[in-house]
Amino acid sequence: xxxxxxxxxxxxxxxxxxxxxxxxxxxxxxxxxxxxxxxxxxxxxxxxxxxxxxxxxxxxxxxxxxxxxxxxxxxxxxxxxxxxxxxxxxxxxxxxxxxxxxxxxxxxxxxxxxxxxxxxxxxxxxxxxxxxxxxxxxxxxxxxxxxxxxxxxxxxxxxxxxxxxxxxxxxxxxxxxxxxxxxxxxxxxxxxxxxxxxxxxxxxxxxxxxxxxxxxxxxxxxxxxxxxxxxxxxxxxxxxxxxxxxxxxxxxxxxxxxxxxxxxxxxxxxxxxxxxxxxxxxxxxxxxxxxxxxxxxxxxxxxxxxxxxxxxxxxxxxxxxxxxxx
Amino acid sequence: xxxxxxxxxxxxxxxxxxxxxxxxxxxxxxxxxxxxxxxxxxxxxxxxxxxxxxxxxxxxxxxxxxxxxxxxxxxxxxxxxxxxxxxxxxxxxxxxxxxxxxxxxxxxxxxxxxxxxxxxxxxxxxxxxxxxxxxxxxxxxxxxxxxxxxxxxxxxxxxxxxxxxxxxxxxxxxxxxxxxxxxxxxxxxxxxxxxxxxxxxxxxxxxxxxxxxxxxxxxxxxxxxxxxxxxxxxxxxxxxxxxxxxxxxxxxxxxxxxxxxxxxxxxxxxxxxxxxxxxxxxxxxxxxxxxxxxxxxxxxxxxxxxxxxxxxxxxxxxxxxxxxxx
Numbered sequence: 001x002x003x004x005x006x007x008x009x010x011x012x013x014x015x016x017x018x019x020x021x022x023x024x025x026x027x028x029x030x031x032x033x034x035x036x037x038x039x040x041x042x043x044x045x046x047x048x049x050x051x052x053x054x055x056x057x058x059x060x061x062x063x064x065x066x067x068x069x070x071x072x073x074x075x076x077x078x079x080x081x082x083x084x085x086x087x088x089x090x091x092x093x094x095x096x097x098x099x100x101x102x103x104x105x106x107x108x109x110x111x112x113x114x115x116x117x118x119x120x121x122x123x124x125x126x127x128x129x130x131x132x133x134x135x136x137x138x139x140x141x142x143x144x145x146x147x148x149x150x151x152x153x154x155x156x157x158x159x160x161x162x163x164x165x166x167x168x169x170x171x172x173x174x175x176x177x178x179x180x181x182x183x184x185x186x187x188x189x190x191x192x193x194x195x196x197x198x199x200x201x202x203x204x205x206x207x208x209x210x211x212x213x214x215x216x217x218x219x220x221x222x223x224x225x226x227x228x229x230x231x232x233x234x235x236x237x238x239x240x241x242x243x244x245x246x247x248x249x250x251x252x253x254x255x256x257x258x259x260x261x262x263x264x265x266x267x268x269x270x271x272x273x274x275x276x277x278x279x280x281x282x283x284x285x286x287x288x289x290x291x292x293x294x295x296x297x298x299x300x301x302x303x304x305x306x307x308x309x310x311x312x313x314x315x316x317x318x319x320x321x322x323x324x325x326x
Numbered sequence: 327x328x329x330x331x332x333x334x335x336x337x338x339x340x341x342x343x344x345x346x347x348x349x350x351x352x353x354x355x356x357x358x359x360x361x362x363x364x365x366x367x368x369x370x371x372x373x374x375x376x377x378x379x380x381x382x383x384x385x386x387x388x389x390x391x392x393x394x395x396x397x398x399x400x401x402x403x404x405x406x407x408x409x410x411x412x413x414x415x416x417x418x419x420x421x422x423x424x425x426x427x428x429x430x431x432x433x434x435x436x437x438x439x440x441x442x443x444x445x446x447x448x449x450x451x452x453x454x455x456x457x458x459x460x461x462x463x464x465x466x467x468x469x470x471x472x473x474x475x476x477x478x479x480x481x482x483x484x485x486x487x488x489x490x491x492x493x494x495x496x497x498x499x500x501x502x503x504x505x506x507x508x509x510x511x512x513x514x515x516x517x518x519x520x521x522x523x524x525x526x527x528x529x530x531x532x533x534x535x536x537x538x539x540x541x542x543x544x545x546x547x548x549x550x551x552x553x554x555x556x557x558x559x560x561x562x563x564x565x566x567x568x569x570x571x572x573x574x575x576x577x578x579x580x581x582x583x584x585x586x587x588x589x590x591x592x593x594x595x596x597x598x599x600x601x602x603x604x605x606x607x608x609x610x611x612x613x614x615x616x617x618x619x620x621x622x623x624x625x626x627x628x629x630x631x632x633x634x635x636x637x638x639x640x641x642x643x644x645x646x647x648x649x650x651x652x
């Protein structure tokens with residue numbers, strides 16, 4: 001294939017720089033999902049770790065490299081999970097971590113960023129406004145700016161999930177990946193195309209935050225004026241050109257799903273897998289729900305990428321007394 | 327120490343007989359629990375696998391050995407999790423599995439046993455009545471009876487959790503273990519006493535099902551007439567003498583907790599760890615809640631042993647809209 005910015009050998013080597021607590025995560029068939037979905041579903045669970053998302057795979061690389069070159073401060077914009085992960089990775093290495101986030105981000109995410117000793121600055125706007133503010137801080141203070149999905153460590157950290165999939169999963173037909181900025185999708189997608197090219201790489205984004213999917217379809221950056229989705233972790237308006245270029249090389253498809261399907265997916269993961277997940281982590285199930293015929297009889301891996309969710313909002317979405325499937 | 331029925335070398339070897347999907351489970355510090363509990367808590371998560379409990383570690387051993395000696399049928403009594411695990415392990419090896427359970431067991435557990443192609447027989451009584459019926463079936467049909475906690479495979483399978491704790495955990499001070507029949511407690515306890523004797527082994531049982539704890543305290547088998555607890559997975563009335571003998575050698579303490587503490591523990595694991603667990607899996611947190619001074623400033627591992635819970639009952643216990651801790 002044409003080359004992405006990612007490098008498979010570097011991804012292999014990266015594993016040694018990531019705390020083992022974030023690696024070799026559970027991967028297992030969840031048979032209880034099959035009757036409702038019509039296909040075999042395996043879960044790659046990225047939430048059973050100290051930051052409850054996959055993002056620390058990338059921040060471990062960032063922080064290791066900064067620590068190695070003597071840097072002592074770092075700043076990032078975050079929808080919440082990257083900031084929490086960078087705070088965790090930075091704290092362990094004595095780095096001063098500043099996180100810029102939207103004041104509308106889930107309280108669960110903001111609380112944890114503060115609890116991990118990071119400096120948290122809130123902007124009165126969305127994630128893309130936080131990106132601008134983080135860049136300004138980096139310029140003013142002369143410190144490293146971590147840009148999610150653009151910085152290669154964030155993509156190659158996420159890509160280590162792909163290595164685990166190809167090494168330990170029984171043969172599977174497709175992988176469903178939440179699509180936001182693109183680090184997870186380009187990371188896992190790169191590894192699939194390099195090492196398991198028969199696996200279909202399907203990115204999933206909410207209809208209410210479709211910028212990257214539209215960009216992928218039109219093969220050029222398409223921005224949107226706003227986002228409207230509960231899937232806060234993937235709600236961006238301004239795709240990064242270099243990330244889109246990579247995504248064009250590794251994604252076989254990018255699909256958009258409705259909010260109601262995301263909620264139905266969250267509820268299925270609760271009812272049939274016993275998992276509380278944040279909306280972004282239910283995108284894969286939502287994609288199956290919206291196109292059962294496409295997946296019928298196949299074996300699909302979905303990456304459960306985060307579980308940082310406000311419990312009260314979760315109950316509001318998923319409902320207090322889900323009906324059981326007989 | 328005096329010798330239990332368990333053998334450390336055999337436990338080491340047992341790991342190779344257990345499907346890797348059940349081994350090397352997540353073990354991580356959950357810092358968000360610390361403010362409310364006053365101690366460092368690490369979670370050993372035994373729910374992210376195809377049967378959502380630790381029980382398959384033991385049934386993998388049972389089924390491997392049966393398969394190896396040409397047996398084709400097996401029966402067990404189960405509160406729900408052992409039966410599901412035996413069904414899973416047996417199905418993969420072509421064994422005919424019969425499970426006897428109480429008709430009052432959670433529907434979520436019974437449904438999964440049926441879905442895994444086991445023959446399910448329900449008794450109009452509790453777990454100890456199911457044990458009698460399973461023994462009768464084994465005698466009548468001349469097939470292997472698996473007796474949870476008595477059969478050494480069930481204890482040594484559970485004991486592999488202990489190996490993972492001593493090999494991968496940062497030093498910790500105590501391990502909190504749900505106490506039912508005793509397989510988990512004697513298994514993990516044996517390994518701790520053999521390989522990490524400074525770790526305090528604390529068993530936790532509901533006040534409403536105190537038979538084994540009372541037996542441990544009185545150093546003789548004490549039975550009860552009934553049980554009254556939501557923690558269905560540990561609700562037995564008739565401790566097994568040989569298991570009590572082992573428990574007396576490996577447990578440093580056995581404590582009883584109230585139902586309200588179990589519910590509070592379940593809610594904390596949801597609010598602060600994003601985990602839906604069955605009541606038995608919250609016993610460790612309940613023990614901390616009831617005796618904060620004992621654990622203050624220490625590092626405690628709690629084994630989250632199962633997540634097979636009826637979602638409607640879960641919501642009824644934990645509440646629809648938990649308040650967030652500021």
